[in-house]
Amino acid sequence: MAVRIERVVTSGTFSLDGGTWDVDNNVWIVGDNESAAVIDPAHDAARVAQAVNGRTVTAVLLSHGHDDHIRHARDFADRVGAPVYLHPADQMLWEAVYPESRPDSDISDGQRFEIAGTELVALHTPGHSPGSVSFHAPALGTVFTGDTLFQGGPGATGRSFSDFPTIINSIRERLLTLPAETVVNTGHGDSTSIGAEAPHLQEWIDRGH
Known part of the structure; x- marks a missing residue:
């Protein structure tokens, strides 16, 4: 069967x-x-x-370590018998939820995850958090950006461990270099595309200063 992308929207809190x-x-x-x-x-x-x-879950991939994204990741992983992956630069955020523990595996920049005959490539895109990662699926024409890039601009950088110039550089160097038709599937809200967001880079920079 062909690989497909499904979205489930869940509600809770971020602290x-x-x-x-x-x-x-x-x-x-x-x-x-x-x-x-x-x-x-x-x-x-x-x-x-x-x-x-009932499908076999080969990996639980975390785009970053904020508690809304990870608080129920271990419970889910235990239910489906899958390993949890997180970039090590967000270990301090992980430990705020899971003291004195680690995810099952680290994510490294450029790491490839084979999923049902296709690949997700990890792109380290820090700024929203030090260990933020986007997952590019070239064969699907899609990138999953977590909270790094949304419809309308970058993710928030006004809280601990975040940095506006860093997120802008990640978006410029790692995301806006993808093909314009690439669909951007975000951590919150509606999807967009690289082509729709790329023209607004300078506006975001000006607004962020």
Whole structure:
């Protein structure tokens, strides 16, 4: 069967720096009828496991370590028997949720994950957090950007461990260099495309200063 992309939207909270906000998160399932990888299984492990519907989950891929993205990742991974991957630069965010533990495996820049006959390539895109990663699926014409790039601009950089110039550089060097027709599947909100976002880079820079 052909590889397909499914989105599950879950609701919960995000907490950092003493504040808590209500958020809706996009959970992305990439696979076929037999196996899949799951990106950012947020808020509701049971619901995401139901969406997987018995398929073999080869990897739980975390775009970054903010608690809305990781708090239920271990529960989900245990339900489906899959390893959890996170970039090591976000270990301090992981430990805020899971003290004195580590994910099952690190993500490294350029690492390739084979999913049902296609590949996801990890692109280290720091700025929203030090270990933020986007996952590019060239054969699917898609990149999963977590909270690095949204429809309308970069992810937030006003909280701990984030940096605006860094996220702009990640977007400029790692994402806007992808083909214009590449679909951008985000951590929150609607999808967009590289071609739709690229013309606004200077506007984001000007607005961020």
